[in-house]
Amino acid sequence: MEPVRRRQLIEATIGAIHHDGFQNATIARISKRAGLSVGLVNHYFDGKSDLFEETMQTLVDQTLADVEAGIAAGTTPLDRLMGFVEGHFAPGQRSPEAISAWLSFYLQVGENAGFGRIQQAFDARLLELLAPILADLVPAARREGIAQTLIALAYGLWLRHAYDPWHFDLDVIRAIARDYVDDVVAPA
Amino acid sequence: MEPVRRRQLIEATIGAIHHDGFQNATIARISKRAGLSVGLVNHYFDGKSDLFEETMQTLVDQTLADVEAGIAAGTTPLDRLMGFVEGHFAPGQRSPEAISAWLSFYLQVGENAGFGRIQQAFDARLLELLAPILADLVPAARREGIAQTLIALAYGLWLRHAYDPWHFDLDVIRAIARDYVDDVVAPA
Amino acid sequence: MEPVRRRQLIEATIGAIHHDGFQNATIARISKRAGLSVGLVNHYFDGKSDLFEETMQTLVDQTLADVEAGIAAGTTPLDRLMGFVEGHFAPGQRSPEAISAWLSFYLQVGENAGFGRIQQAFDARLLELLAPILADLVPAARREGIAQTLIALAYGLWLRHAYDPWHFDLDVIRAIARDYVDDVVAPA
Amino acid sequence: MEPVRRRQLIEATIGAIHHDGFQNATIARISKRAGLSVGLVNHYFDGKSDLFEETMQTLVDQTLADVEAGIAAGTTPLDRLMGFVEGHFAPGQRSPEAISAWLSFYLQVGENAGFGRIQQAFDARLLELLAPILADLVPAARREGIAQTLIALAYGLWLRHAYDPWHFDLDVIRAIARDYVDDVVAPA
DNA sequence: TATGAATGAGGATTCATTCAT
DNA sequence: AATGAATGAATCCTCATTCAT
Numbered sequence: 001m002e003p004v005r006r007r008q009l010i011e012a013t014i015g016a017i018h019h020d021g022f023q024n025a026t027i028a029r030i031s032k033r034a035g036l037s038v039g040l041v042n043h044y045f046d047g048k049s050d051l052f053e054e055t056m057q058t059l060v061d062q063t064l065a066d067v068e069a070g071i072a073a074g075t076t077p078l079d080r081l082m083g084f085v086e087g088h089f090a091p092g093q094r095s096p097e098a099i100s101a102w103l104s105f106y107l108q109v110g111e112n113a114g115f116g117r118i119q120q121a122f123d124a125r126l127l128e129l130l131a132p133i134l135a136d137l138v139p140a141a142r143r144e145g146i147a148q149t150l151i152a153l154a155y156g157l158w159l160r161h162a163y164d165p166w167h168f169d170l171d172v173i174r175a176i177a178r179d180y181v182d183d184v185v186a187p188a
Numbered sequence: 189m190e191p192v193r194r195r196q197l198i199e200a201t202i203g204a205i206h207h208d209g210f211q212n213a214t215i216a217r218i219s220k221r222a223g224l225s226v227g228l229v230n231h232y233f234d235g236k237s238d239l240f241e242e243t244m245q246t247l248v249d250q251t252l253a254d255v256e257a258g259i260a261a262g263t264t265p266l267d268r269l270m271g272f273v274e275g276h277f278a279p280g281q282r283s284p285e286a287i288s289a290w291l292s293f294y295l296q297v298g299e300n301a302g303f304g305r306i307q308q309a310f311d312a313r314l315l316e317l318l319a320p321i322l323a324d325l326v327p328a329a330r331r332e333g334i335a336q337t338l339i340a341l342a343y344g345l346w347l348r349h350a351y352d353p354w355h356f357d358l359d360v361i362r363a364i365a366r367d368y369v370d371d372v373v374a375p376a
Numbered sequence: 377m378e379p380v381r382r383r384q385l386i387e388a389t390i391g392a393i394h395h396d397g398f399q400n401a402t403i404a405r406i407s408k409r410a411g412l413s414v415g416l417v418n419h420y421f422d423g424k425s426d427l428f429e430e431t432m433q434t435l436v437d438q439t440l441a442d443v444e445a446g447i448a449a450g451t452t453p454l455d456r457l458m459g460f461v462e463g464h465f466a467p468g469q470r471s472p473e474a475i476s477a478w479l480s481f482y483l484q485v486g487e488n489a490g491f492g493r494i495q496q497a498f499d500a501r502l503l504e505l506l507a508p509i510l511a512d513l514v515p516a517a518r519r520e521g522i523a524q525t526l527i528a529l530a531y532g533l534w535l536r537h538a539y540d541p542w543h544f545d546l547d548v549i550r551a552i553a554r555d556y557v558d559d560v561v562a563p564a
Numbered sequence: 565m566e567p568v569r570r571r572q573l574i575e576a577t578i579g580a581i582h583h584d585g586f587q588n589a590t591i592a593r594i595s596k597r598a599g600l601s602v603g604l605v606n607h608y609f610d611g612k613s614d615l616f617e618e619t620m621q622t623l624v625d626q627t628l629a630d631v632e633a634g635i636a637a638g639t640t641p642l643d644r645l646m647g648f649v650e651g652h653f654a655p656g657q658r659s660p661e662a663i664s665a666w667l668s669f670y671l672q673v674g675e676n677a678g679f680g681r682i683q684q685a686f687d688a689r690l691l692e693l694l695a696p697i698l699a700d701l702v703p704a705a706r707r708e709g710i711a712q713t714l715i716a717l718a719y720g721l722w723l724r725h726a727y728d729p730w731h732f733d734l735d736v737i738r739a740i741a742r743d744y745v746d747d748v749v750a751p752a
Numbered sequence: 753t754a755t756g757a758a759t760g761a762g763g764a765t766t767c768a769t770t771c772a773t
Numbered sequence: 774a775a776t777g778a779a780t781g782a783a784t785c786c787t788c789a790t791t792c793a794t
Contacts (some may be wrong), residue, residue, distance in 0.1 A: 021299035107295035111209040156344025176337045183371045397675035483671035487585040532720025552713045559747045
């Protein structure tokens with residue numbers, strides 16, 4: 001029963017953050033959304049903070065899975081690099097619910113120690129994923145800088161997509177990323 | 189008296205958000221930090237929401253002023269482009285207080301109509317500032333994309349600087365931006 | 377306003393403990409009994425614990441005042457000794473409300489650090505009060521033991537009076553104490 | 565199975581009161597401490613109140629057994645009187661667990677009808693035990709008073725031992741009691 | 753006999769706002 | 774212009790009890 005309930009509550013948390021806003025995502029609303037009682041939240045999680053951290057970790061895990069899948073789908077190093085960026089915008093990442101929740105957690109990283117730890121592990125993993133791809137594409141001296149730029153660009157694009165999904169749709173994002181990759185990486 | 193008190197309270201709001209976190213930036217703490225009574229907040233502002241919106245607007249105004257100054261400082265189009273990026277990282281923008289407050293308001297943009305309006309106007313103004321510079325540098329067809337990329341990159345870099353100011357210091361940011369500008373814009 | 381409200385709330389706390397029992401003396405009941413809102417409790421006290429500690433301290437202060445008055449009323453050393461015991465049973469100490477509250481705090485001394493500190497200071501003060509009286513009555517070697525016995529006896533009598541005020545009325549208590557004092561102290 | 569389980573739960577209740585405090589001795593903690601499920605508590609006892617009453621009764625039975633043993637161990641009436649007092653401080657009575665639990669129940673005697681009944685029966689039994697001993701030692705007129713004093717003294721000493729077991733160790737208690745007995749009873 | 757999932761009322765506490773002074 | 778006392782709804786969390794398995 002436990003994994004089922006935990007999953008239910010995490011889904012409901014994401015839904016509540018999207019529907020009511022992070023500030024208004026109360027235990028009462030979350031549990032009602034999950035069709036469960038308030039008591040259960042504290043039965044299966046160690047308080048609201050724990051529920052929220054587990055929710056963020058779930059989002060992180062899904063994003064990493066999508067990014068890894070994006071990389072795996074590429075056959076050439078260049079495709080793999082584009083796959084890295086596009087993985088951030090996989091369907092699961094672009095749902096309004098996921099975006100709202102991601103954004104909320106993301107921007108609280110500095111205030112919330114738990115969120116901070118999760119985000120740092122996430123960033124470290126992204127760098128690990130980029131390293132072997134860039135090794136085949138750019139000279140060692142520029143590798144670090146380009147990796148950081150790519151991540152910063154993905155962050156920035158994702159943020160703008162989050163706020164303006166119609167203008168910054170997948171095609172625009174892909175074009176911007178492709179431009180950067182072509183201009184910076186390809187010539188190397 | 190009014191402009192003085194309003195200024196005091198806006199400063200105190202930014203300080204409280206930095207010191208206590210957005211969630212804990214209560215009217216009581218803000219007014220104590222300003223050395224004023226709680227009653228004054230509602231006297232000079234139309235409730236807490238109004239105070240917060242005015243605070244965000246103040247931050248936006250300051251950022252725009254810094255970006256415009258950055259542009260104005262450049263003599264060549266390329267310098268002006270770099271000035272646009274660097275304006276986002278002017279001293280006033282990099283203070284821990286400003287960063288905390290900025291981040292908090294970003295978080296609320298999607299949930300808070302008032303914050304959303306302020307941010308949209310901010311974005312529109314950034315595009316207006318970029319347009320004439322890019323007109324001298326890149327072919328019309330790529331202008332829009334490159335403008336959006338630059339803004340996305342500035343967002344992303346700013347965000348990463350916010351979370352990791354030591355690793356992403358001004359030099360690193362300048363180098364990343366310069367790389368992008370050189371690679372993408374200069375050849376055109 | 378502050379001293380008035382604090383007094384009101386402390387009185388209401390004593391009343392609520394008597395009327396509803398310590399376990400049921402909730403903030404809601406206490407504030408309703410005081411005719412004030414729940415918010416005020418946390419406005420004037422630092423939470424429920426603080427209110428309870430201040431209440432216990434108030435009881436201690438009153439008891440010490442009564443004991444000191446009892447001692448002061450005696451002209452001979454023996455009378456002063458009896459006054460020490462009888463002070464514990466001054467009218468203010470025997471009100472059902474005071475008894476209920478005293479008992480509750482008293483028996484939680486071991487579980488509650490705050491109550492413990494107050495009680496230790498109380499005990500120390502009682503010994504200070506007894507010392508000069510016994511100095512005139514008993515040989516130095518037995519002074520410490522008799523002081524402790526007297527305090528233990530007062531504790532025990534008070535406890536039994538608390539649980540069975542009709543059987544252990546003031547006359548019985550006075551007789552028991554007088555017996556002890558006569559038998560042990562007088563012959564010396 | 566029933567007597568085993570009931571015994572387990574009563575032991576766990578005493579342990580939980582000592583370890584977590586009376587207020588925090590919840591069904592969940594008690595059952596976990598007993599290594600049993602929460603459901604079992606309500607299966608073998610008629611709710612939490614019943615479990616607690618049975619626990620207090622168990623403590624009373626043990627104390628009475630210790631006091632009776634103390635009396636039985638004495639050969640002279642005076643020894644039997646001292647045995648009465650010392651029985652209250654038999655090893656089982658001085659364990660930290662027993663002291664915590666005893667104190668907690670005392671606290672509730674006034675508020676909880678069930679606890680009150682148990683305590684009254686306990687007191688009555690103590691008087692019954694004292695009566696025949698005192699009959700051999702003191703004139704009828706003072707018998708009642710001295711019995712009550714002895715019980716009050718035992719209560720008071722026990723309470724002080726509970727709060728300060730190092731200072732009020734067994735030797736000190738024995739000395740105080742012996743002093744009283746010698747001074748008051750022996751001359752008779 | 754035994755489990756533990758589930759409930760929801762009740763607890764303390766926080767806080768934006770109002771308003772008499 | 775300025776204060777801060779007062780309110781009470783809203784929040785998170787706890788817990789005894791029930792009940793299907």
